[in-house]
Amino acid sequence: MSNQETLALPRLNEPAPYFEAKTTHGVKSLDDYKGKYLVLFSHPADFTPVCTTEFTAFADYADEFEKLNTELIGLSVDSTHSHLAWVRNIKEKFGIEIPFPIIEDLSMKVSNAYGMIQPGASDTSAVRTTFVIDDKGILRAMLYYPMTNGRSVPEVLRLVKALQTSDEHKVATPENWEPGDKVIVPPPATQEEAEKRVNEGYECVDWYFCTKELN
Numbered sequence: 760m761s762n763q764e765t766l767a768l769p770r771l772n773e774p775a776p777y778f779e780a781k782t783t784h785g786v787k788s789l790d791d792y793k794g795k796y797l798v799l800f801s802h803p804a805d806f807t808p809v810c811t812t813e814f815t816a817f818a819d820y821a822d823e824f825e826k827l828n829t830e831l832i833g834l835s836v837d838s839t840h841s842h843l844a845w846v847r848n849i850k851e852k853f854g855i856e857i858p859f860p861i862i863e864d865l866s867m868k869v870s871n872a873y874g875m876i877q878p879g880a881s882d883t884s885a886v887r888t889t890f891v892i893d894d895k896g897i898l899r900a901m902l903y904y905p906m907t908n909g910r911s912v913p914e915v916l917r918l919v920k921a922l923q924t925s926d927e928h929k930v931a932t933p934e935n936w937e938p939g940d941k942v943i944v945p946p947p948a949t950q951e952e953a954e955k956r957v958n959e960g961y962e963c964v965d966w967y968f969c970t971k972e973l974n
Contacts, residue, residue: 768874775799775890775898776872783842784860787832789896796829796919797892800910801875805837805845809909813887815855816912827919828894831859836870839863889915891922928973941970 769776775797779788789797800817802810817831824831835842842861850856862869870876875888887904899922904910921932930942946967947953953966961969 769872769890769898769901771898771901773898774896775892776869778862778869778872780869781839781863782832782860783839783846787860787862789892792830792892793896794828794894796827796894796923798824798829798831798889798915798919799834799873799892800831800887800889800915801834801870801873802887803906804835805841806848809907810835811845811849811853813909813912814857815849815853816909817859818855818857820912820916821858823916824919827916827923829919832862833859834862834864834869834875836864836867838865891915891919893922893926924973930971930973933970941972944969944971 775789777789779786800813802813804810814833817833821831837845839861842863846857846861864870867876873888873890875886886906887908887910889900889902889904889910890898891900893899900918902910902915902918917935917937920938921936924936924938924942925931928942929945931945932942933940936942941962944961946969947956956966956969957963959969961971963969
């Protein structure tokens with residue numbers, strides 16, 4: 760059995776795997792982000808075109824994430840020296856400053872802890888994963904993409920907004936929800952609550968499907 764197979768993968772709504780690692784901004788650990796949301800995302804390799812488009816997109820949206828009390832941190836199995844050279848290259852060739860740290864993971868310790876190494880895709884590179892960790896250190900969302908296709912950074916931003924809205928207002932959000940859209944009221948848990956639901960002032964299609972606007 761391989762090392763990857765013996766490692767337990769992270770699970771939603773449980774504490775995110777702890778990490779402490781060298782980055783392009785010095786040593787960083789999960790504890791450094793207490794009280795903030797964290798988007799941890801991996802890429803297969805520095806100096807590759809798809810990864811470059813993703814990093815420039817994360818840089819473009821960095822201010823929007825900051826408004827949501829959310830930090831960004833990247834990762835690949837490359838060295839810090841490679842990360843620094845790539846960041847400098849992106850600034851020189853694309854005119855974009857990368858404002859967030861990038862983890863050096865030569866040992867693949869962080870990659871394995873988060874299930875970023877997928878033997879079916881590559882034994883030596885992290886696939887495109889994105890993890891949303893909340894301000895209490897709880898893993899709230901995981902997104903996996905193949906090597907060949909870049910992820911949508913606006914979707915990651917939208918997801919953070921949706922998670923924070925659900926936490927604050929105790930509601931769910933429908934497909935492709937954006938701030939200002941109606942939210943879904945959690946369905947009743949008992950027969951008595953179901954009987955009452957359609958008369959509670961919500962916009963209901965039926966007892967299990969009710970929406971409302973947030974004030």
